Amino acid sequence: MDIEIASLSFTYPSSLTALRKVSLSIGTGEAVAIIGQNGAGKTTLVKHLNALLKPTHGQVRVGSWDTRERSVAQLAARVGYVFQNPDDQLFQRTVRAEVMFGPRNLGWAKNRAAVQVETTLKEVGLLEQAGRHPYDLSPGDRRLVALAAVLAMDTPVIVLDEPTTGLDYAGVEKIGRIVDDLRAKGRTLIAITHDMDFCAEHFERVVVLAEGRLLLDGPIRAVFAQADVLAQSDVDPPQLARLASRLGLETVPLTVEEFIAEVGQAGKTEL
Amino acid sequence: MDSGYRGGGNDRVEDLADLVTTNVITLEHVTYSYPASSEPALRDVSLAIPAGQFCAIVGANGAGKSTLAYTLSGFIPHFYRGSLAGRVTVAGRQTTAAPLSELVLSAGMVFQNPFNQISGTKFTVREEIAFGLENLGAPREEIRGRVAAAMALVGIEALAERSPLALSGGEMQRVAIASVLVMKPPVLILDEPTSQLDPIGSREVFEAIRALAAGGEMTVVMIEHKLEWVAQFAERVVALAGGKVIADGKPAEVLTDERLMLHGVGQTRYTLAARRAREIGLWPAERKLAVTLEEAVMGFG
Numbered sequence: 410m411d412i413e414i415a416s417l418s419f420t421y422p423s424s425l426t427a428l429r430k431v432s433l434s435i436g437t438g439e440a441v442a443i444i445g446q447n448g449a450g451k452t453t454l455v456k457h458l459n460a461l462l463k464p465t466h467g468q469v470r471v472g473s474w475d476t477r478e479r480s481v482a483q484l485a486a487r488v489g490y491v492f493q494n495p496d497d498q499l500f501q502r503t504v505r506a507e508v509m510f511g512p513r514n515l516g517w518a519k520n521r522a523a524v525q526v527e528t529t530l531k532e533v534g535l536l537e538q539a540g541r542h543p544y545d546l547s548p549g550d551r552r553l554v555a556l557a558a559v560l561a562m563d564t565p566v567i568v569l570d571e572p573t574t575g576l577d578y579a580g581v582e583k584i585g586r587i588v589d590d591l592r593a594k595g596r597t598l599i600a601i602t603h604d605m606d607f608c609a610e611h612f613e614r615v616v617v618l619a620e621g622r623l624l625l626d627g628p629i630r631a632v633f634a635q636a637d638v639l640a641q642s643d644v645d646p647p648q649l650a651r652l653a654s655r656l657g658l659e660t661v662p663l664t665v666e667e668f669i670a671e672v673g674q675a676g677k678t679e680l
Numbered sequence: 681m682d683s684g685y686r687g688g689g690n691d692r693v694e695d696l697a698d699l700v701t702t703n704v705i706t707l708e709h710v711t712y713s714y715p716a717s718s719e720p721a722l723r724d725v726s727l728a729i730p731a732g733q734f735c736a737i738v739g740a741n742g743a744g745k746s747t748l749a750y751t752l753s754g755f756i757p758h759f760y761r762g763s764l765a766g767r768v769t770v771a772g773r774q775t776t777a778a779p780l781s782e783l784v785l786s787a788g789m790v791f792q793n794p795f796n797q798i799s800g801t802k803f804t805v806r807e808e809i810a811f812g813l814e815n816l817g818a819p820r821e822e823i824r825g826r827v828a829a830a831m832a833l834v835g836i837e838a839l840a841e842r843s844p845l846a847l848s849g850g851e852m853q854r855v856a857i858a859s860v861l862v863m864k865p866p867v868l869i870l871d872e873p874t875s876q877l878d879p880i881g882s883r884e885v886f887e888a889i890r891a892l893a894a895g896g897e898m899t900v901v902m903i904e905h906k907l908e909w910v911a912q913f914a915e916r917v918v919a920l921a922g923g924k925v926i927a928d929g930k931p932a933e934v935l936t937d938e939r940l941m942l943h944g945v946g947q948t949r950y951t952l953a954a955r956r957a958r959e960i961g962l963w964p965a966e967r968k969l970a971v972t973l974e975e976a977v978m979g980f981g
Contacts, residue, residue, distance in 0.1 A: 421846070423843070423846055425842075425846075445878065446850075446878045446880075446881070447848050447849075447850025447851050447853075447854070447876070447877060447878050447881060448847070448848045448850065448851050449878075451848075452848060452849070493849050493876070494793065494795070494849070496793070547741050547742045548741070548792065548793075549741035549742070550741070571849070571876065574875045574876055575741075575792065575872055575875045575905070576741065576905070577739070577740040577741045577905060577944045577945065577946070578740070578905075578941075578944055578945055578946030579740060579741075579944040580741055580944075581946070603850075603876070603877065603878050603879060603882070605879060606949055640880070642878075643878040643879065643880035643881055644878060644879050644880065645879040645880060645883070647949070648908060648948060648949035648950060648973070649949050649953065651973060652949075652950065652953070652973060652976050652977065652980070655973065655977045655981075656977065656980055656981060665949060665952050665953050665956055666956075668949075668953050669953065669956050669957055669960070669962065672957065672962055672980055673960075673962060676962065
């Protein structure tokens with residue numbers, strides 16, 4: 410399912426203007442990372458995708474729907490939104506009930522929902538915790554519960570607001586595998602992140618916001634090649650991109666393998 | 681007269697003279713279990729941290745990092761109860777013997793979730809950050825200066841008149857850090873303080889904390905997953921797994937220790953690249969693996 414954001418501006422009731430004429434087209438099955446400084450408007454932008462916020466000016470279209478004409482409940486079937494803080498999202502007594510809530514709320518039959526819940530819990534590695542209270546889990550596992558609760562709804566569009574925050578290395582790897590899997594399934598994926606290494610390894614397109622405006626939008630290597638522009642939004646390129654740049658390599662490696670191949674190549678040319 | 685308030689004046693220098701010769705934090709054979717839990721969250725942990733050191737704690741989720749932070753700040757056992765064995769001494773006070781109201785003056789703590797730090801009773805960021813000093817009855821002029829300095833340290837001057845409850849996640853996290861820095865605690869404990877900060881903001885917080893420790897103003901214990909900045913700014917890294925200390929040393933040693941990968945602690949991309957390069961002869965076997973950008977530039981350059 411595709412998304413069209415046309416000249417979107419948004420001003421909060423406090424009169425803070427968080428978005429200024431942002432335009433963005435996201436095709437079906439694209440994986441887009443949204444990055445930028447704290448307060449740049451990233452969360453405000455994605456809250457428009459499921460109509461939690463409605464445009465002050467401009468338009469947001471999800472598939473054929475104009476979000477101004479749809480309710481949050483209607484959009485829940487199209488856009489799954491995983492909150493930045495899992496504690497804002499979790500409210501059931503068990504992990505299983507938490508993950509069951511979404512599909513049932515969308516009107517799925519009990520049996521179909523139950524199968525989906527077990528599959529999803531298995532995918533995120535929480536099957537053994539299914540009977541526990543979400544608040545008895547570690548913050549990292551609570552984040553996975555919040556993710557599972559959204560994945561279970563099987564929406565064509567998935568929004569992740571800082572999915573790796575507070576996760577250890579293994580947790581970040583797990584989220585990375587889930588992201589790769591969603592991409593393989595052809596979901597439209599939009600993730601806000603401050604983790605540039607995670608971004609480099611799992612996304613293909615990057616959108617940079619700064620002070621409510623669109624600063625950059627393009628293929629990941631092209632965006633990470635522009636360190637000076639990124640700095641305007643308090644973003645550094647990923648570690649390997651910075652290393653490659655310091656070494657005078659002309660490409661922007663996204664993985665250790667790519668970097669090693671580049672270094673090996675450069676070594677040969679020198680000889 | 682004695683409100684427990686620590687002024688920013690001469691008495692700090694005297695305190696410091698007492699502290700430099702000794703360890704500000706000591707844990708001796710500390711084992712702790714939460715109430716209603718049979719498994720200890722910390723197992724026989726012994727640590728000594730000297731004054732002015734910037735010590736980072738790394739480990740997988742569930743390794744005991746936050747539990748260690750609560751133990752140092754006195755929330756364990758005063759708030760969380762449970763069973764604590766061994767001895768914890770912070771800034772000269774044994775944490776089990778002193779009340780929490782006293783302990784918080786010597787050990788300030790920045791919580792993992794900034795929402796838990798914000799009082800929720802103040803209308804502006806400036807008032808929120810002044811809240812702690814007001815409670816101690818600090819003079820108005822001094823509050824004003826210290827609040828301004830704390831806001832400058834974490835780059836939130838522009839948010840001064842905003843509502844603390846209407847901020848982005850990262851902005852709120854900066855407010856939470858400033859609200860503790862303003863108290864100038866001799867011991868500063870931070871539980872993933874940069875988790876929601878943008879990349880350059882994260883680095884700046886590390887730089888500011890490093891400067892406070894290096895200037896002798898604070899002894900810092902910081903739980904973090906951002907290994908690039910841990911490698912660059914911390915003086916010491918303690919790795920936890922299953923409630924135990926599994927490595928303790930300089931960042932260059934601990935963060936290249938392959939055993940840590942088995943315990944869910946990652947490594948910087950510089951280390952991963954250097955190790956891969958060494959396997960295929962692109963990194964000299966005798967050269968130490970890189971943990972920072974500068975070391976990687978030297979090694980690959």
